[in-house]
Amino acid sequence: MERVDVAIVGGGPAGSCAAERAAAHGAETVLFEQGVPREDRTDLGPDSTDAAGMLDYWIDIMNFDYREIPDDVILQELELTEFVGPESRLELRTTGIDAEYPHFGYTFHRARMDDWLHERATDAGADLRVGTGVKSLETDLRAQGGPTHTLTLSNGDQVEAQYVVLADGPQRRITLEALDQFTAPGRSVSEYLSPPEANHIAYQEYREFPEELFAEFEDTLKFWWGYMPGETAYPWVFPNDGTVARVGLTMPIGMDLEDVPNPGSYKLLEPTDEQIPSGSEYIRRLLEREYGDEYDIEVDIPIVEDRGKSKGTETYPISSTRPIESPVGANIAVAGGAMGTTSAFHEGGYHVAVRTGKIAGRLAATDSLESYNDVWKRAIGDEIIRNVAFADIVEEYEPDDWDRAFETVNEMQGTEKSGAIIERGYAAGIAATKLLAAYKKRKFSYRDGRYVQLTEDEYFY
Template structure:
């Protein structure tokens, strides 16, 4: 039976980053990625998990020097973002966060970014096997230390001393692997089952008329469609191609919507929640249909994405869990719940948690993993789950109200950053800030973790 020091299940941003760090720190490392086909690449690659946008401070969370990112990865430099409510819009030209990246952010080519991470991992000595999936993982807690047996799709077995689970929001291997160490009568699926813990995202690549293509701004529409942290977006790509997409909860029905008539992208004739493609058509018609024929003036670019210019993929929308580190297992990225539908997935946190897991696995220091990842990304996680909690029950009027408050909190001049005026912006701003601070205080000291390290049973 083949044996390695570190086996990594999943080759997305978390898995590839774990592989690079594990190999760079001297471990014999294999990374196993099932792989999916895409229109815009010749070979199989990792599944897409976000709309491929990167804000300035996210580059620092990734622990990357932005100057190292290849030029062909970056598609558009961004100057800001627009949050569009039913009748009120907020425009931000800075994130307000300290960062080494000199601009607001950028959009990037997901497959090329993945390939860059793979190239670095292979250069470090990792064995990257795309097209090889894992069927099961079983752990033997021997007195001499844990041993993990991975059964591959072809029936072969692989033995590893330490394992990094990075199989993304679908968690195909993670849930059963962790259930080996959950208390009797419970399951990690209570926290991480994809149908309840994930959102579904859908996007299309569309060619825009040059005169309305916003090459340097992200656009999000809040309060236009129902669902907790459900919203459409437009991300500028290369040329005049943009990704038009949306995220929404899995399994939502119209019975879950209190006031369907208040949402602009719902129609009185709907007998169910519209499909992603229908939502995209309705958004483009609502925003541009008075002046353009959407079908002919904004055609789908069919040689992009996963299939004929479209992509459907899961995004984790839950709080993270700790890993059973005493069993020699670390969970990273979307598999552990650190990505978020509230901020478009989380390529940045996936890369960072993967790096930490790979480095510690190589050094035989996985016992510190849960503490180290919290120090690295804890503020980002607490911020996102706090905001997501606050807006969970928002309806269209709530978005207009909070956007009006936000406009009052943004300073005058060129540097339009939220919270620049803080409590001086009035009672509405004070209430919003207080609600956020209360939520965030409740998640102090890692309180956002929903399954803690000491809950595992060995």
């Protein structure tokens, strides 16, 4: 049987970065990625589907120097984001968080970014086996020399590893069963993370815009809040290369129209609707509302059929939840979306996947994995708290609430010195005197890692 120091399951941003760091620190490292075909790459690769926007401080969270990211990865530099409410608008020209990158952020080509991370891992000496999936993982806690793992591959071969990094994304095809080895009888990690059914679905279309229209938002991320029902449900427009933009949305899975209070208050619902519209119908209605007076949407803003996964469109799940700790006593680290760091608020969480992968790979290679849970919380804890606190506050927001929120933040921007504006945006409530207090209270409730759903001491070894 083949034996390695570190085995990594999944070749997305978390897995690739784990492989690069583990190999760079001298460990014999192998990464397994089952791979999917895509028209935007020459070889098999991970399922690289994302709205793919990057804020300035997220680059620092990834622990990259922005100057080392290849030019062909970045599609459009950004200067602001615009939040559109039913009757109000809010512009943010700074995240309010210190960052090295000189712009608000950028949009990027996700597959090219993934490929660059793969190149880094290969250059460091990792063995990337793209096209080879993992069927199962079994752990021997009593093996001589410490816990060891046997990975059974899709081709029937087996590989033994001292350390394993699980980075198979929010669908967690291997992670759940692997971690269930260490849960109490009758319990499952899926009770915390809730796959294989993600709780949000994202849909996007690549659209070619008239040049004069694209110029209006070529440096802007645009989001519409309070236009469609559901917790963390919103459409967006992200500028891409040329005059192509990705027009997409995020919405909960399995939502029924009869569960929507005040359906008539949502601009993208119609009185004749008998069910929640599909993603494509939502997009059509958004474009008609915003641009239909001047343009024939299907003629002047057509879908670019040679982009995306299926004739100019892409659909992908987002398991938006709170993270879990890893069973480090079993020599296992879970990183990125597999551990629950994805969020519908930031379109998945590429930046936290990169950082947790780097940490997991480095610690596994240096026989220091026991500190992983503490180290990743220090690295990305503030970002996780921002997202879960905001999610709590806006959970039951209706259209009027979003308008009041944006009006409040607009007033705060005019009266307060520049600073943590993104914090104020996340904290948006119904009045300036209450919103910061509510936000800080939520954040305080998650102090000392209390945002974690499943802690290390709940595993059984």
